[in-house]
Amino acid sequence: MKPQVFALWAALCAAMLAASCAPAPGGDGPLRMGEVAEPPGLNPLVFDNATVFYLGPLVHGYLLDADGEGRLIPALATAVPSIANGGVSRDGRTVTYHLRRGVHWHDGAPFDARDVLFSFAAVRNPNNAVPDRTGFDHVASVSAIDPYTVQVRLTQPFSPFVPSVFTMGANDPYPILPAHLLARKASLNNDPYNAAPVGLGPYKLVSWQHGAKLTFEADAHFWRGPPAIKRIDLESVPSANTLQTLFQGHQIDVLVARTTGGRVFYDAIRSVAQTHTVLKPHYEFDFVILNQAHPPLDDVRVRRALAYGIDHVRIMRELNGELFVPGDSDRLAGQFAYDPAIRQPPYDPGRAAALLDAAGWHLDGGVRKKNGRPLTLDLVSTTESPTTGRFDLLAQQQLAKLGIRASEKSYGYNVVWASAAQHGINQTGRFDVEYSGWQPNAVADHSYLFRCDTRPPAGDNLARICDPVIEAAARRELQAIDPAEEASGDRAISRRLVEQSDLIFLGFNREAVAYRDGITGIVPSVLGEHLWNVYAWKRTP
Structure with missing residues (x-):
């Protein structure tokens, strides 16, 4: 899925299922849900938006x-x-x-x-x-x-x-x-269908009070059988804090604390009486992008020094607590092409210093310099994400001990992820180092993040990697018919990324899915698509 899954309110733990009204009754009462950001529409084909994709299984x-x-x-x-x-x-x-x-x-x-x-x-x-x-x-x-x-x-x-x-x-x-x-429409971009979709999913949209509430009713003719919960109300909720308060007060039914930055939220909801909280490992992987178009990050010795010099495991544990899952690549243990032999450099500031010396960056008055020029890096974060900002602060402190001057630059999420035509930070490459994340869903191929032909503005290879070893492995993976050959190519990409320290993998997280007593059938998803079986959810009196 596009990086919107690592989006504005994902970073705030706020893309959540919740409700903002009085406690919902049992039996045939509506299941009240909520989102802090109203979706721009409900047609995933023309909206690159995390909430639109997340709500898709309701209607489509x-x-x-x-x-x-x-x-x-x-x-x-x-x-x-x-x-x-x-x-x-x-x-x-x-x-x-x-x-x-x-x-x-x-x-x-x-x-x-x-x-x-x-x-x-x-x-x-x-x-x-x-x-x-x-x-x-x-x-x-x-x-x-x-x-x-x-x-x-x-x-x-x-x-x-x-x-x-x-x-x-x-x-x-x-x-x-x-x-x-829709077959006779020249374009679907601004079609009324986007706000009033007719789908094949278990629920149909029956009303939309913009800025307030969307109401869905069970489709009695749904092919898997009519859903047991007859109505779902999706309401706009002002903030993550409001959602937390409503859940604590038993005024909402189901809540999902998204992966990034979810520790505080999880700690607040885990002990709410008459509820269940389930932790589910999530395929979304976090990583530090190192922009190779910016010297000295084009030097593998400098990139590897950063990998040794940032204690990313300690930082991630501090940020995410029990939600943190360690990982040295883009694969969870047990996931397709996972290779336990792939290991990133451990935290070792001594080796980091030696690599910087070998690359010609020597300490001078506590600052690394080469030909009289100090080693400086811009660390980019999003204003809406306390997690990315906190990571940058901790990394900044560790890099300072190595003599690297790192300054944090924070931008709005929409500015970071805007297109090249809109002068987006990522697409125009106006950063050195950036904390990011990616939700690949069930698609095994991740090479589109690392191939030469997907460097911006042609794609999402934000590190600007162009490596013949990765190119050959990607061709082998993408053209494979045998799954074993596909996995072999994929593992070769991961090994090369770690060998060259093209980026720093930060691991994974667990998502906390919380719901009230009396609700059954919820099966959290490793893809974060927790509505995948909403048709099977039930509630008892």
Whole structure:
């Protein structure tokens, strides 16, 4: 998923499920939820927004869902295509989807292959402001073999294709859209549908009081069966502190303390009476970006000195407490391509100093200098994130002991992540070091963060890495048909990133999912997509 998952209110632990009214009754009473930021719309195809993606499973349907462990499971497609079941051809160039029969849109229209064909066309339509077309850019053709069979031909094998396309586990999880309502539209960017979607999900939007509340009602014809909870109210809540107070007062039902900066919030809600709190490891990995377009960070010795010189494990434990999960790469233990042999440099300021000396940066009056020029770095953080600011402060103190002058520069989240045309900090490269995070969802490939062809403004390789070893490993991974070969290429990328200290991996976190007694069926997700099975949630009197 795009970096909005590591977004403004994620950093404040504020993208939460909550409610802001009186205690909800049991039985058939509404489940009251809340968000500190109202979504700009409810069509994930044209809004690159964490809240829009997060709420998608309420309203929309996908070819494949992803369960609590991040595994793809059948949804509108009756099977996950693979070579073993014949859904993927042996040359990796053809993918076949068998569609579920008897499914209906919220307005009663039948779902079939026409909707899938239209959805592919909508993503590929250059008039639509689609956040990311990864996977779709490898499609040569899409055709309907019959009303319930769709065949996709690829320009070349692309190992992440199945998880990337119309699945709940995609980096950007786009849903299937209704051809009968949208096929004649030249563009969907400003279409009224975006604020009043007709979907295939378990709930349908019945009202939207902008700035106040969205109301969803269970679709009695949902293909998995009608949801037990008949109504969900999603209300705008002024702040994370307000959400915390409401949960403590039993005025909200379900709350999610997002990964980054969640320690204080978690400590406040974990002991609330008559509630349950579950910690779930999360695939989102945090890391320090080292901008290689800025000397001296183009020197591997300087980058490695930073890796030795910042005690990132201690800092992350201090920031996130029990929510912190150590990690030396972009993979959690047990995740695809995880390699326990990959280890980052441990905290060792002595070795850091030796590397800086070897690179020509010598201490002079307590400051590292080379040819009379001091070693200075700009550490970027976002004004909305106390976690990134606190990390920068602690790292700044440790770098000062090495003789490195590091200054913190804080910008608004929207300024940091704005496009190059809007002079965004990341896209224009106006930083040296930056704390960031990435939520990859179920897609195994992360090479788009590290390849030469994805350096800004062409993509999200914000460290500006361009390494022939990584390029070769990425080609091997992306064109692999054998999962073992795919994993081998992926591990080679991770090893090289650590060997070259292209960035500093900071580990992972657990998300705290809290809910009131009497609510059952909640299965927290390693992808952070905790609404993945909202259709199965129930509440008792």
